[in-house]
Amino acid sequence: MSGASAAAAMPVIDFKAKADELLPDGASYDSCLACGLCSSGCPASGLEGMDPRRFIRMAVLGLNEELSNTPWIWTCTQCKRCAHVCPMNIDVSVLVGLARGLWPQEKKPSGIVRSCEAQMRSDSTSAMGVMPEDFVEIVEETLEEIRASDPRFADLQAPVDKEGAHFFINQNSREPAVEPEEMGPLWKVLDYVGADWTYSSSGWAAENFCMFTGDDNAWRAMVEKRVDAINRLGCKVWINTECGHSFYTLWKGVERFGLTANFEPASLVTYYAKWIREGKLPVNSDWNTRGLKFTLQDPCQLIRKSIGDPAADDLRFVVRTLVGEDNFIDMQPNRNANYCCGGGGGFLQAGMNEQRRAYGKRKYDQIIATDASYVMTPCHNCHSQMEDLGHHYGGSYHVVHFWTLICLSLGLLADTERKYLGPELQDI
């Protein structure tokens, strides 16, 4: 890993005392039975010689120096599965967040730090350093290309800074920075349902690596900038696009930092489901004549850590409608009990590839056990991690965004928007 080696000069904190301050009512670290359900259910167990049970036992025993130095905190994705399975509701992720924040900046994994620094650099809040004027230009150019390529989209819109629009839509930086053609399917969906929406030139980015550095001030700064942008445009609903942690970071950040948000938070998944139920998105599985099998990755940040069952239900409703009831195979375990894929918490950016892939082996096995050809997920980190796991371990599955299949089903998907589809879906 880069820059996360143990060092003698690391500040040491009293984990047990801090833990007691951070615990929810009724939970107690003293009540840990050491049963090991947390470690048994944690894909980071064993990495860097640590696991959640050991972490808690060491905190109770006062081994603060060891805990202040362990690089394991960068392999824990803070997915909260440990708390989910613990009969005593002990949440190791809050201690991990605390420990991350205390590492000197120069010792933290440089990939996460650089991503946060890039976010701080401009009003975009983009971890990939896309400046506001560049974002606007990329959106305009991409829109022009789509309009020119297909007369059906000659009037397609992608508004920026449109005051009073109903929906404020954010966008993961990966699209404008690396694959702008992937924004097309989203715009087509929004156009199809007649949504009144806008991007913003400020605070448009849908990622927050500052949260993963453990630096609360930086997390707050990012959320404040985005909340200000949404408030300023007077949008009623903030729709977080297909990304897990960017929903959590703003939704949780508003409460954590006591910010004033004059809008409703929503996941795009909720709206996909709503628009399908209302008949505005008349998708179906007629295209899936080969009976291709699909499975689904529940992003921890969206399901277990925030919206929970309503979003998990919506995800399944959308997938089943899109691919056919018989062609959907749930991963086991799933929903709130799902395993993190290992792409979260900044792990993908931390430069710890060996550990990240070892962590992800459990996810890989989950996918292989379904025998599905495709994995759908509304999260960019999950998407990248599962693709990488497939390449690394030799899986032949594809990972797709929801917007791709929605446009495929509606006959709106251009050839250039099929990068994540397999050869059997290139001509449909």
Next chain:
Amino acid sequence: MEFSQNRSYSTRLAVIGSGLAGFSASIFALDRGIIPYQIGNTGPLAYTTGYFDLLGYLDGAALADPWAGIARLRAEAPEHPLARIADTAIRAAFSRFCGAVTEMGLSYTVSGGKNLNALLPAGLSKPTLSVPATMISGVEALAAREPALIVDFLGLPGFSAREFAANFKAMWPTLKFARLGFPEMETGAEVYPEVMARALEVPAHREALAERIRGAVREAGEVAFVGLPAILGVHAPDRVHKDMERLVSLPIFEIPTMPPAVPGLRLRELFEQALPERGLVLAPHRKVERLELRGDSAILHFTDNFGEVTVKAEAVILATGRFLSGGLAAERDGIRETLLDLPVEQPETRADWYREDYFDPRGHAINRAGLLVDDAFRVLGRDGRPVSPRLFAAGAVLARQDWVRQRCGAGIALATAFRAVEEAAALLQERVG
């Protein structure tokens, strides 16, 4: 959706608790066409062996016939929860519960007239009424003293095939043992049954493990069965079990392991997935913080990620468990029921909680503490009358039983939940009328 949102719901029947009593109460209610709202913390369901005991021991002696044991309880301890329930109701509870679990995809043996002598991890056995299909061959192998190869794994704590064989040596001398590396988990680091079980959901891992087991069987000589720690899948153990038997060409049985163990995870994940599909409204991993009893209803309060939730219920079943689950709290001045401060029958002083010897076969008074109920399983108040016509209790929170020593935890959970639901349904029926 808002950033935080307080929500209110109403239900006919609320079930508080997510152990065997809580989940079985929901199953029995759904059978009666009542859609319950069940709220429960994570709880210790994951700690179970997977065996469903009815009544295994009385006065320290193992029971071959649990029904004869219950008849004895009726004569000698008529206030024991099992003694207050007719055999027909207990049979119906077991049969319906094991049937429902099997229908949902986790096969269990049909509960019968006699106890089965089932295997435990340290090379012991215990009487129980129903076992998972993946474990029944172990009961048969033990009964017939069949030559069996017990396998354990490098890095797996809490289960030793050698210890298992050594402790059984006198009664089951044909046992052999072997230690294998689990494919791809052989670094010497700790391995968990859950992780091995999930891995075995993948066919390629089954083939790799089966090849190693076949090698161990060849080395062991004459072997009629293979015994493994309980690792044969979490979601689809029946399928994994059958496939492994096919690949190894021998009958295979699972042996429960120490927590964190797989049999309990199977049950929890099954209930959390399958019961909502059958209509249950489930708020899993949530703890009811407050319960108010009103004239015509009960109000439950809990918190989720979005804020406070209140549920108004016409009837409530408390299946909150004992100290570990949080239904009872042991405090310096006595034992307290945590939601309503209901009266808890308990020893007079703290000094009377335990006997001198932890293993005293007479047991400890604290284990018999709990809530008192009438014959309709309504919780009794200090005046000996029901606290409310709509408040029922089921499971380990009840007094006058010692489920640990008597091995009757599942029996009490299922039978009392069955009766509580029966009575709650009658109350709800009256209200409709």
